[in-house]
Amino acid sequence: MNKADYKGVYVFVEQRDGQIQSVALELLGKARVLADKLGENVVAFYPGYKNAESAKELIAWGADKVVLIDAPELKDYITEQYSQAMSQAIDHYKPSIVLLGATTIGRDLGPRLASRLETGLTADCTGLDISEDRDLMMTRPAFGGNLMATILCSEHRPQMSTVRPGVMQKGTRDASRVGEIENFTPSFDPSKFKVKLVKAVKEEKGKIDITEAKILVSGGRGVANSEGFAKLQALADVVGGVVSSSRAMVDAGVMPHEVQVGQTGKTVRPDLYMACGISGAIQHLAGMEESDFIVAINKDKFAPIFGVADVGIVGDVHKIVPMLTEKLSKLMAAKK
Amino acid sequence: MNIIVCVKQVPDTTAVKIDPVKHTLIREGVPSIMNPDDKGGLELALELKDKVGAKVTVITMGPPQADLVLREALAMGADRAILLTDRAFAGADTLATSNALAGALKVLDYDLVITGRQAIDGDTAQVGPEMAEHLGLPQVSYVVDCEYNGENKFTVKKETEDGYEILEVEGPALFTVLASGYKARYMNVALIVDAFDKEVEIWPASKLDISPEKLGLKGSPTKVMKAFTKETKPAGQLYELEPEQAVDVIIEKLKEKFII
Amino acid sequence: MDFELTKPQKLFQQMIREFSEKEVKPIAAQVDETEEFPRENVKKLAALGVLGIPTPKEFGGAGGDHVMYTIAVEELSRVCATTGVIVSAHTSLCEDAILDNGTPEQKAKYLPKLASGEWIGAFGLTEPNAGTDASAQQTMAVADGDDYILNGTKIFITNAGEADLYVIATMTDKSKGNKGITTFIVEASTPGFSIGKKEHKMGIRGSATCELIFENCRVPKANMLGPLGGGFAIAMKTLDGGRIGIAAQALGIAQGAMDETVKYCKERKQFGRSLSQFQNTQFQLADLQTKIEAARYLVRAAAWKKDRGMPYSADAAMAKLFAAETAMEMTTKAVQFHGGYGYTREYPVERMMRDAKITEIYEGTSEVQRMVIAAKLFKK
Numbered sequence: 001m002n003k004a005d006y007k008g009v010y011v012f013v014e015q016r017d018g019q020i021q022s023v024a025l026e027l028l029g030k031a032r033v034l035a036d037k038l039g040e041n042v043v044a045f046y047p048g049y050k051n052a053e054s055a056k057e058l059i060a061w062g063a064d065k066v067v068l069i070d071a072p073e074l075k076d077y078i079t080e081q082y083s084q085a086m087s088q089a090i091d092h093y094k095p096s097i098v099l100l101g102a103t104t105i106g107r108d109l110g111p112r113l114a115s116r117l118e119t120g121l122t123a124d125c126t127g128l129d130i131s132e133d134r135d136l137m138m139t140r141p142a143f144g145g146n147l148m149a150t151i152l153c154s155e156h157r158p159q160m161s162t163v164r165p166g167v168m169q170k171g172t173r174d175a176s177r178v179g180e181i182e183n184f185t186p187s188f189d190p191s192k193f194k195v196k197l198v199k200a201v202k203e204e205k206g207k208i209d210i211t212e213a214k215i216l217v218s219g220g221r222g223v224a225n226s227e228g229f230a231k232l233q234a235l236a237d238v239v240g241g242v243v244s245s246s247r248a249m250v251d252a253g254v255m256p257h258e259v260q261v262g263q264t265g266k267t268v269r270p271d272l273y274m275a276c277g278i279s280g281a282i283q284h285l286a287g288m289e290e291s292d293f294i295v296a297i298n299k300d301k302f303a304p305i306f307g308v309a310d311v312g313i314v315g316d317v318h319k320i321v322p323m324l325t326e327k328l329s330k331l332m333a334a335k336k
Numbered sequence: 337m338n339i340i341v342c343v344k345q346v347p348d349t350t351a352v353k354i355d356p357v358k359h360t361l362i363r364e365g366v367p368s369i370m371n372p373d374d375k376g377g378l379e380l381a382l383e384l385k386d387k388v389g390a391k392v393t394v395i396t397m398g399p400p401q402a403d404l405v406l407r408e409a410l411a412m413g414a415d416r417a418i419l420l421t422d423r424a425f426a427g428a429d430t431l432a433t434s435n436a437l438a439g440a441l442k443v444l445d446y447d448l449v450i451t452g453r454q455a456i457d458g459d460t461a462q463v464g465p466e467m468a469e470h471l472g473l474p475q476v477s478y479v480v481d482c483e484y485n486g487e488n489k490f491t492v493k494k495e496t497e498d499g500y501e502i503l504e505v506e507g508p509a510l511f512t513v514l515a516s517g518y519k520a521r522y523m524n525v526a527l528i529v530d531a532f533d534k535e536v537e538i539w540p541a542s543k544l545d546i547s548p549e550k551l552g553l554k555g556s557p558t559k560v561m562k563a564f565t566k567e568t569k570p571a572g573q574l575y576e577l578e579p580e581q582a583v584d585v586i587i588e589k590l591k592e593k594f595i596i
Numbered sequence: 597m598d599f600e601l602t603k604p605q606k607l608f609q610q611m612i613r614e615f616s617e618k619e620v621k622p623i624a625a626q627v628d629e630t631e632e633f634p635r636e637n638v639k640k641l642a643a644l645g646v647l648g649i650p651t652p653k654e655f656g657g658a659g660g661d662h663v664m665y666t667i668a669v670e671e672l673s674r675v676c677a678t679t680g681v682i683v684s685a686h687t688s689l690c691e692d693a694i695l696d697n698g699t700p701e702q703k704a705k706y707l708p709k710l711a712s713g714e715w716i717g718a719f720g721l722t723e724p725n726a727g728t729d730a731s732a733q734q735t736m737a738v739a740d741g742d743d744y745i746l747n748g749t750k751i752f753i754t755n756a757g758e759a760d761l762y763v764i765a766t767m768t769d770k771s772k773g774n775k776g777i778t779t780f781i782v783e784a785s786t787p788g789f790s791i792g793k794k795e796h797k798m799g800i801r802g803s804a805t806c807e808l809i810f811e812n813c814r815v816p817k818a819n820m821l822g823p824l825g826g827g828f829a830i831a832m833k834t835l836d837g838g839r840i841g842i843a844a845q846a847l848g849i850a851q852g853a854m855d856e857t858v859k860y861c862k863e864r865k866q867f868g869r870s871l872s873q874f875q876n877t878q879f880q881l882a883d884l885q886t887k888i889e890a891a892r893y894l895v896r897a898a899a900w901k902k903d904r905g906m907p908y909s910a911d912a913a914m915a916k917l918f919a920a921e922t923a924m925e926m927t928t929k930a931v932q933f934h935g936g937y938g939y940t941r942e943y944p945v946e947r948m949m950r951d952a953k954i955t956e957i958y959e960g961t962s963e964v965q966r967m968v969i970a971a972k973l974f975k976k
Contacts, residue, residue, distance in 0.1 A: 115469035120557030525645030
């Protein structure tokens with residue numbers, strides 16, 4: 001393998017039902033920064049079916065070129081179909097860097113591809129930069145979140161990395177940008193298609209994406225039970241926020257996994273994060289410490305959560321939260 | 337049906353604390369546990385065993401002490417346990433780890449391979465899919481439910497960000513399982529009593545069907561350049577007040593920040 | 597000499613501790629409040645083999661040992677003393693009694709049902725006029741053809757009503773005193789057997805404690821446990837084993853109260869410091885933890901001796917005496933450390949204090965334990 005043959009920062013653009021996912025635009029934003037440092041191009045791999053129309057959108061968000069892979073096999077995401085298309089495209093274009101979103105799709109496809117291409121993959125990166133040797137420096141949390149490791153893949157190409165939604169910043173959309181759209185047609189081997197999608201179900205049931213919320217009222221062990229969480233919900237209702245949870249309360253079955261903040265849950269960066277009865281285990285901090293403003297309420301003065309809080313209140317959430325809810329609701333009513 | 341479940345012994349990261357002065361990890365006294373997603377995967381295997389009959393083999397790669405998670409698996413109901421332990425495995429990244437495990441699987445019979453989605457000490461979710469590729473198996477990750485339909489066909493439920501997918505899979509296949517989908521059973525007392533009388537097979541690298549260059553540090557395309565503890569932002573102000581005053585402080589601060 | 601638990605014992609401890617934390621602790625307060633027998637959890641324990649730990653595999657047991665059994669009772673009682681005593685009475689007083697004294701037929705018939713937890717077991721010795729003086733039995737058993745006919749009343753019987761099988765002490769020949777006592781295995785479905793009044797207790801409120809009533813209750817001779825007139829010896833031996841279980845229960849209560857107190861003392865602040873920073877707290881808790889650890893060694897040593905067929909009667913008495921008094925002291929102090937909160941049901945320590953008291957009373961009061969220990973001292 002000659003490293004010099006591999007050029008360009010490529011982004012796997014994830015679409016669902018033809019809808020380009022936000023994480024892809026975030027990756028284009030980061031790819032732009034990396035490519036400019038290298039003096040190379042940003043290229044979007046855009047697999048899907050009848051997705052040509054939206055391809056130019058990727059140019060507006062920073063791509064110099066879009067490799068459009070339009071095939072009926074790629075209508076829905078299935079590991080093998082996408083792996084065949086993507087591995088052939090990578091073999092053909094020889095990218096230096098491939099970035100994928102750390103979604104259920106990217107985290108399924110990424111390792112499959114890395115294994116097929118016999119290269120390295122670094123998961124859930126929070127920092128990406130270019131070294132003096134023009135290698136990709138991939139920084140990710142390890143050991144539950146507090147230890148950070150910077151990882152290199154200097155002897156293999158492409159250098160692959162996944163990044164969680166919400167971690168990188170989108171660039172600025174510029175509809176006047178010009179770029180090239182090129183078609184790539186993979187040759188599929190259907191004998192290897194052993195998985196069939198029977199149905200994809202979207203679950204509504206009041207499922208709110210905590211990564212989108214501007215205000216999160218989050219509860220931990222100190223909240224104790226669903227009655228405790230009802231108090232947090234009342235507060236969230238008053239301030240227009242959403243209730244989230246620490247891992248402890250998810251493990252205890254009190255809260256569902258989709259509202260879990262932290263290393264094994266979701267990374268959030270709301271304008272306000274209110275940590276109620278959360279001690280602040282490192283894997284929790286890893287998921288929320290980038291929040292703009294953090295208020296923590298905890299009985300234990302030495303709780304690690306106070307280390308990241310802008311305002312720390314030593315006290316009982318069961319007393320303070322209802323009192324705060326009442327005062328705030330009066331305040332809000334007065335405003336109107 | 338032969339089912340192989342890959343498990344990992346991990347430090348209980350919820351018990352890891354940070355030295356507030358030195359900003360280093362305090363690993364002392366942190367218990368080692370079976371990785372939760374792997375335990376969920378083992379539960380899936382054992383439920384299939386209960387329902388349709390299966391031989392469940394557990395396999396782990398790790399130091400000799402990792403024997404303990406295999407004993408735990410036996411006490412939950414696994415039939416056979418294999419420990420891959422060799423200096424040649426040291427320093428493996430996910431690809432080299434997947435090479436070793438796939439190398440072991442190549443000399444075993446299986447109809448279904450199960451791994452956890454990810455391990456709590458690394459959270460990469462890579463070893464399962466990487467193994468599936470080496471073995472040429474179809475994979476489904478994020479599995480929360482699974483039905484066996486006979487003739488090597490499975491119907492699985494995969495969790496996604498906004499719901500779930502139902503997939504039909506023709507085995508042999510590899511599934512990566514979420515702990516939330518399978519509440520693991522407790523160990524059984526009679527099986528605990530027997531667990532240490534059973535054999536845990538110790539396999540060195542030479543027993544695997546894999547070239548030594550693909551193992552350990554040598555077989556790892558990624559290398560750690562540096563590790564460091566995160567810089568935490570300076571702590572804010574701590575208030576020890578009566579609830580009424582505390583509430584006023586919060587409201588005042590939220591006003592300052594124009595949040596309300 | 598080895599003070600370490602064996603590998604299986606350690607693995608078992610990991611399992612039962614996790615079970616106690618996840619399944620038992622969350623409902624402990626409710627069980628106490630409602631006085632409801634925790635049937636669901638008993639079923640779950642049965643399915644895991646916890647109701648037949650020391651029973652050999654050939655009789656459907658787990659083939660474990662009594663050290664493991666004490667670990668089970670300790671860990672369960674650490675979060676819920678009710679659950680602890682249910683397992684203890686079932687295992688020590690019924691299952692072990694049949695295992696140690698039963699005929700091959702009795703063992704084959706009853707042990708698999710008890711070990712699997714399909715049946716719950718209980719033991720009936722105490723009567724209104726036969727408490728500490730157990731020899732004053734008034735429940736009569738009179739031979740009649742192939743049967744014995746039982747008449748009389750037992751009181752304060754743990755697991756009564758919930759149990760399917762009872763080991764019952766009766767008087768078969770009053771003239772012979774202790775030597776006139778005979779034990780029988782009585783199935784709950786036997787005509788003439790019924791459950792009387794249920795007690796409302798200070799502690800271990802979820803455990804069923806009732807009266808047993810025998811009215812011309814016909815029990816086959818084949819169900820005589822041990823020889824005719826051998827019942828007193830069987831009852832005393834059975835209680836020796838039971839005391840290990842109760843000692844483990846007391847130990848668990850003490851450790852549970854310590855856990856709660858340590859947690860509270862770290863959180864609670866007075867005069868600008870957490871309680872844990874006061875030397876008074878540190879010294880008192882250090883002394884108590886020393887006693888708890890000593891109790892643990894006594895409990896495990898007694899169980900270890902029983903497992904090896906060594907005499908352990910005095911060891912069991914010492915373990916129970918010391919563990920029970922430690923539990924009482926620890927829980928009383930735990931409430932004191934918690935102050936006003938400790939007196940409320942918001943915290944579990946007041947329940948633990950109520951639960952602890954019974955360990956100084958049942959299966960031989962602390963005074964009886966002292967008698968047993970002193971008897972051994974002066975026998976030489």
